[in-house]
Amino acid sequence: MAKPKSRNRPLFMMVAGLILAFTAADVLWLNILSQPPKVDDTGNLTTRGRKELVLDRVWGILLLTGGIGLMFGAFAIKPSPYAGVTSRGLLLRVGKPGEDQVLVPWEHIEDLSAADVEDELGLSPTLVVEVSEKGDIPAVPWRSQWHTPKRLLVDATGWDVDPSAIATAAIPHLEAARIEAAEIPHWSEGILDGGGNPGGAPSGPDENDVDV
Structure with missing residues (x-):
């Protein structure tokens, strides 16, 4: 299976979420790194302090929401393979993000190879899939393109497996x-009569026929 290289993405998301959550807690309550709202000599909020308090609450809530979202996302994310070889066919993630992989049966694949295809960013590793039938492959595939009506170029940039390994x-x-x-x-060409014989030749008894 060819999976994304960025397996540490959930860890990065968790760390970023924790940083945002701590920053939110500091802005809202702790005031270790952030400055508290301005107060006068009696300890009451000044006019400027009230405005700062409102802004701190807004920023704190936004940061806390983002931090919690990233932490939940880190637990929920499950990198799914971009391509895979199974006994039934070739699995490709060419649909929109979130959609299931597309199974291309082996009998629909005429050729499978790897190549470096030039695009606007330079040469990109590519899995080249020649198909006899498009089947469930989208007309506008994700991270892929139809080079010809039957040749699909699948961008393999970022895979942890070389596309040549998939082809092999x-x-x-x-x-x-x-x-x-x-x-x-396959039946030979010809007109079949009612008995299933080509050419309309009469069907007579065969010595190997067995009456039941």
Whole structure:
């Protein structure tokens, strides 16, 4: 399976969330790093102090909300693979973010390879998928593009597995699918009569026929 390289993203999100939550607590209550609202000699808030108190509460609530959101997000995030090889076909995450992976059956794949494709940012590692049928692959795939009506270029930037490894792992499955397709019997061309014989030839008894 090719997964995102950024496996430490949940950790970074958790640390950032804790920093925001601590900053919010300091602004709202602790005043260790932040300055408290201005007060007069009697300890009452000045006019400026009241304005500062309102601003502190607004910023504190925003920071606390963001911090809690990041911490919950760190627990909820589950990096899903961008591509994977299974016995049934090739899994690709080419739908919109949040959508399930698309399964491309092996019998629908004519060729699978890796290449470096030039784009506006330079050369990008790419998984090249040649298909006979598009199936469930979107017309406008995410992080991918249709180079031709049957050639899909999947951007592999950021994968923890080289796209060539995906292509290599798929070889046995592609060969098995081709062998299976070649073994499927095909009727010869011709008109079938009511008995299923090509050319309309009469169907007579065969010495190997067994009456039941």
